[in-house]
Amino acid sequence: MKEQLKAIEERAQAAISSAADLRSLDDLRVKLLGKKGELTAILKQMGKLSAEERPVMGQMANQVRSTLEDMLTERTEILRQAAQNARIQAESLDVTAPGKKPPMGRLHPLQIVEDEVREIFLGMGFSVADGPEVEYDYYNFEALNLPPDHPARDTQDTFYITDKILLRTQTSSVQVHVMEHQKPPIRVISPGRVYRSDAVDATHSPLFHQIEGLVVDKGITMADLKGTLELLMQRLYGEDCKIRLRPHHFPFTEPSAEVDVMCFACHGKGCRMCKNEGYIELLGAGMVHPKVLEGCGIDSSVYSGFAFGLGLERIVMRRYQISDMRLLFENDMRFLEQYR
């Protein structure tokens, strides 16, 4: 019997270690340890043994069983591992193949920049006002110190609806609405569409976008205007961005300034991009004209303010190096998909 057990153990060891898959291993388990298995068959013979032999053989049989069980478990684990490795191997993917992208919408570049400018001003405590695009002459011109027959009206070719109603040529019209409805302190920007009778070409459009800014309070200075615009430009173009103010004339500001930003290409040396000037004209600004304040019922001996207006298209085109303004209004998918 002892020999039988030994023989079983030896045969089993060979069979287990050569079992090629989990199924044959399972068959082996049944064959060896099952109710009708070889070890069970031997144990059934225990009854024939003497009382001395019985515990010895019993112990031996149990040892064999435990050895075989361990071997089976070990072999199972090896085979399971191998099977899993094989599966992993088999189902590996080409990770460079494209993913299943949910459709992705883009924001128009003009919207991206407008949002950015808004954020910058919200951070400086400016709220955002809206105003009508179809506007009374009064708000677009007269209240801004541009009475009828003022020669400066020529610089803004205007679309008229009636004698008194027009398409606003500048977001400055919103200044007047704001001041009529709000007492100082005022800090507001107003982005929107403006219209001028310019034929379409690479740098002109009869419809474009401006952002107007207005600050009115006690003790507002021209230095504040400069500081605010510097901050805007640095946030928009980076800390090393430099601006300069040049005297100019707008009927609704006094003093008035045009604001240039140092050319990004040549850093002020002069190049083709900036027409050799070293600077690029970016926006108009100035201290709100006392006549404008007074026309809106604000006492110009107590309050002062500044205003500015910047053209959004110009900033967008510069930012993304777009050379033709028409692209912004064509909305070609191949153009739109370049933005995020």
Add this chain to the structure above:
Amino acid sequence: MNLSLRWLADYVKPDVTPQEFCAAMTMSGSKVESFTEESKSLEGFVIGRILEKRPHENADALFVCSVDLGGEAPVQIVTNAKNVQPGDLVPVATPGTTVSEGGQSMTIKVAKVRGVESRGMFCGLETLGLTQNDFPYADPDAVFVVKEDCTPGQDAASALGVDDVSVEFEITSNRPDCLSVIGLAREAAATFGTALTVQAPQFHGSDEDITKTLDVKIENTEKCTRYAAGLVRNVKIAPSPRWMRERLRASGVRPINNLVDITNYVMLEYGQPMHAFDLRFVEGGKIRVRNARAGESITTLDGVERQLSESMLIIADEKKPIAVAGIMGGEYSGIMDDTVDVVFESAYFEPVQVRRTAKALGMRTDASARYEKGLDETSMPVTLARALQLVEELDAGEPVGSTIDCNYANPAPNHIPFDPDWINGFLGTQIPEQDMKDYLTRLDIKVENGECIAPSFRIDLERPADIAEEVARIYGYNNIPSTVIRGVASAQLTPEQKFERKVSQVMTGVGCSGILTYSFTSPKVLDKIGLPADSALRRTVTITNPLGEDTSIMQTTTLPGMLGILSSNYNKRNPRAWLFEIGKEYLPTGEDTLPEEPHRLTVGLYGDCDFYTLKGMIEVLLEKLGVPDVRYTRCDDKCIYDEKCAFHPGRSAAVYSGETPLGLFGEIHPDVQKTYGIGVRTYAGKFDIPALFAAAVEEITYKPLPKFPAMTRDISLVCDEEVPVAELEAAIAEAVGRYLEKIELFDVYRGEQIAEGKKSVAYNIIMRAQDETLTNEQADAAMKRVVKALTKMGAELRD
């Protein structure tokens, strides 16, 4: 305004290069657009003296010249010029020089011409970029034989006086005084802190009494406050001297003859337009400044006959108009070859008058542009004297010593308080009072007794803010410090602004890209989308002076703009376009009132999509925005949107929240799709943003998660094709009652095993009680009610 720097030097001499001059002038407020060194255009051209001229050995029409170009040895040049002779001075383009002739340009090389070497080219006026106006003695069609005082080898630019620097300024409308050499000289003097020398012009004149010949009366003293006139006898029409021609040319004005040139010269110098009349055509020797009479007309110098109206101011003689005041003279009023006596006019016409007349006649002239902006009412006698002085200087005639000055002007100088503390407070600077006074004095603004007195040519100076600007620009805008606005301010977007931002975020989230379209359009687009003739959307805000019909009305619907962009994308073969726009419609409210400008969301798609793709987007949008009680119905008669005509009637829906219409969407009608040239099924929608905003519910209140399990039952039924699933669902919901949690449509089937005109619809019905576990019996009972209700609607149960 083009300024000759040589002319400027008569008045002010800043010690700077032209580049430095331009930069500093720009920064003090006279913006330089460009500057041109005239000599640049004549680089490589030198003066040569012809020493010898002999026939070419191989060509009859050519000559071989030996030319002294100032070098050690003469140079050989082949020419076809017949008009040059030994001893003549001629401009020569030397090898390497690029010349242009007849619009073609070529570079001169050392070359053999018919076997004979030639080292340059003789030039005519055109090649030098000049005309006979510059050199009246030159034959414009031959080589220019130079009669100037110059030497062989001298560069042509200096020999011919094409060596000025011309600076182009952009002068703002408030500074008409700077549209003149003296005005800019004054700015330059103030900018550079150098002296300005302007001398009062003086002339001698004859003893004749002008009033014996000329009678001037201003009849409308409101529109013409000053009229000065002078008389020149026995004029000698001739070219003006070279210095004057050069200055005019550098200022962008073509020299004509001495008398005309004098009027232009004075205008450029002082900014005051001058006019010259031939005395022969001033009938009766009478000059009347009056309004035109009904029916009067005038043929102006440009040969156009113009009807005058009674609101127009004219210069007339005894009988007829001889000039439109401040704009243009009549055809016989100018200087002619046989003119003997000339009347000079220097006048002040009221700006608005000139502007309106110029506009009405459609003629803007250099003179009218100046009058419109407002001139110095004191400059008439000065400029008249200057013109007469020049007549004497040029020996162009004999001025009569006496002049006429009809003066109704009363220019009271503006007195403006001078308050240095206020100025510093306003600018945010600390400029010493003495510096301020210095800047102002340089600008001819007198500072005395705490007041600034504006000079008569500075009609723009009215208030302390104007004085602050003068101080600031001479101090230098860039010397003003940069400060942060004092005080705290907090700001946030309004709820409407936040809402729109959210709409935009959701739309990009569902895969649509933002676009921007024009807000004006063509009235034709309303036909393109098939809008009914009586649609309210055909009442539009119309532009009276549009660029063209395509941009002549403000849009009353955003749909055509979107369709236009879809169409252009399709035409560019973009396989797919999913777009949205937040824009405005412009809806008229009345003749004299502003339109409403409500905001709209417009969506448009083609490629990889169907009706339900778009509907899914709308569902996501409305859920994200928190719009409750959403209903979709066919675009029937109740649908308030006239654009429904643009949609496929069977594949479009109106959207409501409760009873409030929110918008419409669906597949574009095949006809409209065809009109827009889109070859694939196209989907679009338009939503009313204020309605969405009003309907949206901002707050979310947490509902407890269910404690008891749900019961699920499936049901599959067959019904008529026309029955909308929404009706089936409503019936199911009512039948199940309060335990209903959700109805999920999981299948709609048509085809085999289903009779024609029928469809099979399958639902998952989920029931749950909040306070107990539902039993099978309860669920079965509910389902029995469902079957009963559906059967009543004509639906049959499938197994």
